[in-house]
Protein backbone atom coordinates (compact mmCIF):
# COMPACT_ATOMS: atom_id res chain seq x y z
CA UNK A 1 0.00 0.00 0.00
CA UNK A 2 1.50 3.44 -0.90
CA UNK A 3 2.45 5.63 2.07
CA UNK A 4 -0.15 8.20 3.04
CA UNK A 5 0.67 11.84 2.27
CA UNK A 6 1.93 13.68 5.34
CA UNK A 7 0.66 17.05 6.53
CA UNK A 8 2.47 19.28 9.00
CA UNK A 9 0.25 21.83 10.78
CA UNK A 10 2.11 24.85 12.15
CA UNK A 11 0.05 26.62 14.79
CA UNK A 12 0.76 30.20 15.82
CA UNK A 13 -0.82 30.37 19.30
CA UNK A 14 -0.59 34.18 19.23
CA UNK A 15 -2.74 34.63 16.09
CA UNK A 16 -6.35 35.71 15.89
CA UNK A 17 -8.94 36.95 18.30
CA UNK A 18 -10.48 33.57 19.12
CA UNK A 19 -7.56 31.86 20.82
CA UNK A 20 -9.71 29.50 22.85
CA UNK A 21 -10.27 27.20 19.87
CA UNK A 22 -8.81 23.78 20.61
CA UNK A 23 -6.98 23.25 17.30
CA UNK A 24 -5.36 19.88 18.18
CA UNK A 25 -8.77 18.42 19.15
CA UNK A 26 -10.39 19.81 15.99
CA UNK A 27 -7.65 18.23 13.85
CA UNK A 28 -8.09 14.88 15.64
CA UNK A 29 -11.83 15.06 15.08
CA UNK A 30 -12.10 16.36 11.52
CA UNK A 31 -9.02 15.20 9.60
CA UNK A 32 -9.50 11.98 7.63
CA UNK A 33 -6.79 9.90 9.32
CA UNK A 34 -7.30 7.05 6.84
CA UNK A 35 -6.18 9.38 4.02
CA UNK A 36 -3.33 11.38 5.60
CA UNK A 37 -0.80 11.29 8.42
CA UNK A 38 -0.12 14.47 10.29
CA UNK A 39 2.13 16.29 12.74
CA UNK A 40 1.31 19.45 14.71
CA UNK A 41 4.04 21.91 15.66
CA UNK A 42 3.65 25.15 17.61
CA UNK A 43 5.54 28.38 17.04
CA UNK A 44 7.41 29.75 20.04
CA UNK A 45 8.28 33.21 18.67
CA UNK A 46 7.75 35.50 15.68
CA UNK A 47 9.61 34.13 12.65
CA UNK A 48 9.61 30.55 13.98
CA UNK A 49 7.00 29.32 11.46
CA UNK A 50 9.44 29.94 8.59
CA UNK A 51 12.05 27.67 10.18
CA UNK A 52 9.51 24.96 11.03
CA UNK A 53 8.09 25.06 7.49
CA UNK A 54 11.49 24.75 5.84
CA UNK A 55 12.40 21.81 8.10
CA UNK A 56 9.03 20.11 7.43
CA UNK A 57 9.53 20.42 3.66
CA UNK A 58 13.03 18.89 4.00
CA UNK A 59 11.50 16.03 6.02
CA UNK A 60 9.22 15.23 3.07
CA UNK A 61 5.85 16.57 4.28
CA UNK A 62 3.64 16.98 1.19
CA UNK A 63 1.64 19.83 2.69
CA UNK A 64 2.62 22.34 5.36
CA UNK A 65 -0.37 24.18 6.82
CA UNK A 66 -0.22 27.66 8.33
CA UNK A 67 -2.66 27.74 11.26
CA UNK A 68 -2.97 31.47 11.86
CA UNK A 69 -3.47 34.71 9.97
CA UNK A 70 -1.65 36.41 7.13
CA UNK A 71 1.50 36.91 9.24
CA UNK A 72 1.75 33.17 9.84
CA UNK A 73 0.90 32.46 6.18
CA UNK A 74 3.74 34.79 5.18
CA UNK A 75 6.23 32.98 7.41
CA UNK A 76 5.18 29.50 6.25
CA UNK A 77 5.12 30.58 2.59
CA UNK A 78 8.63 32.04 2.92
CA UNK A 79 9.87 28.76 4.37
CA UNK A 80 8.33 26.75 1.51
CA UNK A 81 9.60 28.80 -1.45
CA UNK A 82 11.88 26.63 -3.56
CA UNK A 83 10.79 23.38 -1.86
CA UNK A 84 8.49 20.56 -3.04
CA UNK A 85 5.89 21.09 -0.31
CA UNK A 86 2.56 22.85 -0.83
CA UNK A 87 1.12 25.39 1.60
CA UNK A 88 -2.28 24.95 3.19
CA UNK A 89 -4.12 27.42 5.43
CA UNK A 90 -6.34 26.94 8.46
CA UNK A 91 -7.59 30.51 8.90
CA UNK A 92 -7.26 31.59 12.48
CA UNK A 93 -6.12 35.20 12.08
CA UNK A 94 -8.03 38.39 12.52
CA UNK A 95 -8.06 39.30 8.79
CA UNK A 96 -7.30 36.09 6.83
CA UNK A 97 -6.81 37.89 3.50
CA UNK A 98 -5.16 35.08 1.56
CA UNK A 99 -7.47 32.38 2.94
CA UNK A 100 -10.51 34.43 1.91
CA UNK A 101 -9.05 35.06 -1.55
CA UNK A 102 -8.41 31.32 -2.03
CA UNK A 103 -11.92 30.55 -0.70
CA UNK A 104 -10.63 28.41 2.15
CA UNK A 105 -13.58 27.78 4.53
CA UNK A 106 -13.32 30.13 7.50
CA UNK A 107 -14.81 27.51 9.83
CA UNK A 108 -11.94 25.34 11.06
CA UNK A 109 -13.76 21.97 10.90
CA UNK A 110 -14.55 22.48 7.20
CA UNK A 111 -11.05 23.78 6.45
CA UNK A 112 -9.51 20.75 8.22
CA UNK A 113 -11.74 18.31 6.32
CA UNK A 114 -10.65 19.91 3.08
CA UNK A 115 -6.97 19.33 3.98
CA UNK A 116 -7.61 15.56 3.87
CA UNK A 117 -8.14 15.69 0.09
CA UNK A 118 -6.93 19.05 -1.14
CA UNK A 119 -6.67 20.36 -4.65
CA UNK A 120 -3.14 21.50 -5.53
CA UNK A 121 -2.60 24.69 -7.53
CA UNK A 122 0.26 27.11 -8.04
CA UNK A 123 0.09 30.81 -7.15
CA UNK A 124 2.19 33.89 -7.84
CA UNK A 125 4.34 35.40 -5.10
CA UNK A 126 5.30 39.07 -4.73
CA UNK A 127 8.56 40.44 -3.37
CA UNK A 128 9.24 43.89 -1.94
CA UNK A 129 12.87 44.79 -1.28
CA UNK A 130 13.65 41.07 -1.25
CA UNK A 131 10.86 40.13 1.19
CA UNK A 132 8.24 37.74 -0.17
CA UNK A 133 4.55 38.56 0.17
CA UNK A 134 1.62 36.38 -0.74
CA UNK A 135 -1.41 38.64 -0.32
CA UNK A 136 -0.55 42.39 -0.34
CA UNK A 137 2.32 44.75 0.42
CA UNK A 138 2.22 48.51 0.42
CA UNK A 139 3.64 51.91 1.28
CA UNK A 140 2.06 54.83 3.11
CA UNK A 141 -1.06 54.97 5.21
CA UNK A 142 -1.82 51.24 5.28
CA UNK A 143 1.73 50.54 6.48
CA UNK A 144 1.47 53.30 9.07
CA UNK A 145 -1.78 51.81 10.36
CA UNK A 146 -0.24 48.32 10.54
CA UNK A 147 2.59 49.79 12.64
CA UNK A 148 0.14 51.41 15.09
CA UNK A 149 -2.10 48.29 15.05
CA UNK A 150 0.82 46.10 16.19
CA UNK A 151 1.04 48.03 19.47
CA UNK A 152 -2.70 48.70 19.94
CA UNK A 153 -3.10 45.96 22.57
CA UNK A 154 -6.19 44.41 20.96
CA UNK A 155 -6.67 42.92 17.48
CA UNK A 156 -9.50 42.43 15.02
CA UNK A 157 -11.43 44.64 12.61
CA UNK A 158 -12.74 47.01 15.31
CA UNK A 159 -9.23 47.88 16.48
CA UNK A 160 -8.09 48.31 12.90
CA UNK A 161 -10.87 50.77 12.09
CA UNK A 162 -10.32 52.69 15.34
CA UNK A 163 -6.57 53.04 14.67
CA UNK A 164 -7.16 54.06 11.02
CA UNK A 165 -9.67 56.79 12.02
CA UNK A 166 -7.32 58.15 14.68
CA UNK A 167 -4.26 58.23 12.39
CA UNK A 168 -6.22 59.68 9.45
CA UNK A 169 -6.39 63.03 11.25
CA UNK A 170 -2.62 63.58 11.14
CA UNK A 171 -1.19 61.38 8.38
CA UNK A 172 0.52 63.26 5.54
CA UNK A 173 1.29 61.83 2.07
CA UNK A 174 4.88 61.94 0.78
CA UNK A 175 6.23 62.63 -2.73
CA UNK A 176 7.43 59.60 -4.69
CA UNK A 177 8.51 58.59 -8.17
CA UNK A 178 7.06 55.34 -9.48
CA UNK A 179 8.50 53.50 -12.48
CA UNK A 180 6.46 50.71 -14.04
CA UNK A 181 5.75 49.43 -17.56
CA UNK A 182 8.48 51.75 -18.98
CA UNK A 183 6.77 54.85 -17.55
CA UNK A 184 7.83 57.10 -14.71
CA UNK A 185 5.24 58.91 -12.67
CA UNK A 186 5.84 61.63 -10.08
CA UNK A 187 3.07 61.74 -7.52
CA UNK A 188 2.22 61.88 -3.83
CA UNK A 189 1.85 58.62 -1.93
CA UNK A 190 -1.01 58.37 0.50
CA UNK A 191 -1.31 54.66 -0.26
CA UNK A 192 0.60 52.65 -2.83
CA UNK A 193 -0.57 49.05 -2.61
CA UNK A 194 0.76 46.00 -4.43
CA UNK A 195 -1.89 43.31 -4.57
CA UNK A 196 -1.19 39.71 -5.45
CA UNK A 197 -4.52 38.69 -3.91
CA UNK A 198 -7.55 40.99 -3.92
CA UNK A 199 -8.01 41.97 -0.30
CA UNK A 200 -6.28 43.15 2.88
CA UNK A 201 -8.39 40.71 4.92
CA UNK A 202 -11.83 41.06 6.51
CA UNK A 203 -13.21 41.43 2.96
CA UNK A 204 -11.58 44.85 2.50
CA UNK A 205 -11.01 44.70 -1.27
CA UNK A 206 -8.08 46.90 -2.20
CA UNK A 207 -7.78 45.28 -5.66
CA UNK A 208 -10.86 43.19 -6.39
CA UNK A 209 -9.65 42.33 -9.90
CA UNK A 210 -6.35 40.82 -8.66
CA UNK A 211 -5.77 37.32 -9.98
CA UNK A 212 -3.30 35.24 -8.02
CA UNK A 213 -2.25 33.26 -11.10
CA UNK A 214 -1.97 35.96 -13.80
CA UNK A 215 1.72 36.78 -13.43
CA UNK A 216 0.89 40.41 -12.55
CA UNK A 217 0.57 42.59 -9.49
CA UNK A 218 -2.37 44.98 -9.27
CA UNK A 219 -0.90 48.34 -8.24
CA UNK A 220 -3.30 50.75 -6.51
CA UNK A 221 -2.34 54.40 -6.00
CA UNK A 222 -4.17 56.90 -3.82
CA UNK A 223 -2.31 60.21 -3.97
CA UNK A 224 -4.44 62.17 -1.49
CA UNK A 225 -7.33 61.38 0.83
CA UNK A 226 -9.54 64.37 1.62
CA UNK A 227 -12.65 63.47 3.63
CA UNK A 228 -15.08 62.90 0.74
CA UNK A 229 -12.61 60.67 -1.02
CA UNK A 230 -11.83 58.86 2.24
CA UNK A 231 -15.51 57.99 2.59
CA UNK A 232 -15.58 56.74 -1.01
CA UNK A 233 -12.43 54.67 -0.47
CA UNK A 234 -13.89 53.11 2.68
CA UNK A 235 -17.08 52.25 0.77
CA UNK A 236 -15.06 50.96 -2.18
CA UNK A 237 -13.03 48.68 0.09
CA UNK A 238 -16.21 47.26 1.61
CA UNK A 239 -18.21 46.97 -1.62
CA UNK A 240 -15.35 45.81 -3.85
CA UNK A 241 -15.87 48.65 -6.34
CA UNK A 242 -12.84 50.83 -5.61
CA UNK A 243 -11.51 50.54 -9.21
CA UNK A 244 -14.80 51.90 -10.61
CA UNK A 245 -15.11 54.66 -7.99
CA UNK A 246 -12.44 56.97 -9.40
CA UNK A 247 -10.95 57.37 -5.91
CA UNK A 248 -7.85 55.33 -6.77
CA UNK A 249 -5.74 54.74 -9.87
CA UNK A 250 -4.83 51.19 -10.94
CA UNK A 251 -2.05 49.64 -12.99
CA UNK A 252 -0.89 46.06 -13.49
CA UNK A 253 2.79 45.29 -13.64
CA UNK A 254 5.39 42.63 -12.96
CA UNK A 255 8.12 45.00 -11.79
CA UNK A 256 7.85 48.37 -10.03
CA UNK A 257 10.50 50.78 -8.72
CA UNK A 258 9.67 53.51 -6.19
CA UNK A 259 11.95 56.31 -5.09
CA UNK A 260 11.11 58.68 -2.23
CA UNK A 261 12.92 61.76 -0.91
CA UNK A 262 12.05 60.96 2.71
CA UNK A 263 11.73 57.47 4.24
CA UNK A 264 8.31 55.84 3.82
CA UNK A 265 6.96 52.98 5.92
CA UNK A 266 5.96 49.74 4.23
CA UNK A 267 4.12 46.60 5.19
CA UNK A 268 4.42 43.01 4.06
CA UNK A 269 1.17 41.02 4.27
CA UNK A 270 -0.15 43.43 6.89
CA UNK A 271 2.91 43.34 9.15
CA UNK A 272 4.86 46.60 9.42
CA UNK A 273 8.32 46.13 7.88
CA UNK A 274 10.15 49.44 8.54
CA UNK A 275 11.01 52.46 6.40
CA UNK A 276 13.00 52.92 3.19
CA UNK A 277 13.52 55.48 0.44
CA UNK A 278 13.97 52.99 -2.45
CA UNK A 279 11.70 50.07 -3.21
CA UNK A 280 11.85 47.31 -5.78
CA UNK A 281 8.66 45.28 -6.13
CA UNK A 282 8.67 42.15 -8.27
CA UNK A 283 6.37 39.27 -9.08
CA UNK A 284 7.55 35.65 -9.08
CA UNK A 285 5.07 33.84 -11.36
CA UNK A 286 3.55 30.64 -9.92
CA UNK A 287 6.39 30.36 -7.38
CA UNK A 288 4.40 28.56 -4.66
CA UNK A 289 2.14 25.51 -4.66
CA UNK A 290 -0.95 25.77 -2.46
CA UNK A 291 -3.32 23.09 -1.18
CA UNK A 292 -6.86 24.49 -1.16
Ligand SMILES: Nc1ncnc2c1ncn2[C@@H]1O[C@H](COP(=O)(O)OP(=O)(O)OP(=O)(O)O)[C@@H](O)[C@H]1O
Pocket residue numbers: 012013014015016017043044045046047048068069070071072073075092093094095096097155201270271
Ligand atom coordinates in the same frame (compact mmCIF):
# COMPACT_ATOMS: atom_id res chain seq x y z
N1 LIG B 1 4.60 31.99 19.43
C1 LIG B 1 4.47 33.27 19.08
N2 LIG B 1 4.42 34.25 20.00
C2 LIG B 1 4.24 35.54 19.65
N3 LIG B 1 4.11 35.96 18.37
C3 LIG B 1 4.14 35.03 17.41
C4 LIG B 1 4.33 33.64 17.72
N4 LIG B 1 4.30 32.94 16.56
C5 LIG B 1 4.13 33.86 15.57
N5 LIG B 1 4.02 35.10 16.09
C6 LIG B 1 3.73 36.37 15.36
O1 LIG B 1 2.36 36.66 15.52
C7 LIG B 1 2.01 37.63 14.54
C8 LIG B 1 0.52 37.61 14.26
O2 LIG B 1 0.17 36.45 13.60
P1 LIG B 1 -0.87 36.40 12.39
O3 LIG B 1 -0.63 37.51 11.44
O4 LIG B 1 -0.84 35.03 11.86
O5 LIG B 1 -2.25 36.62 13.12
P2 LIG B 1 -3.24 37.84 13.05
O6 LIG B 1 -2.48 39.12 13.06
O7 LIG B 1 -4.22 37.62 14.13
O8 LIG B 1 -3.97 37.60 11.67
P3 LIG B 1 -4.12 38.50 10.35
O9 LIG B 1 -2.72 38.81 9.88
O10 LIG B 1 -4.89 37.66 9.39
O11 LIG B 1 -4.86 39.72 10.81
C9 LIG B 1 2.89 37.31 13.34
O12 LIG B 1 3.54 38.48 12.91
C10 LIG B 1 3.89 36.29 13.86
O13 LIG B 1 5.23 36.59 13.51
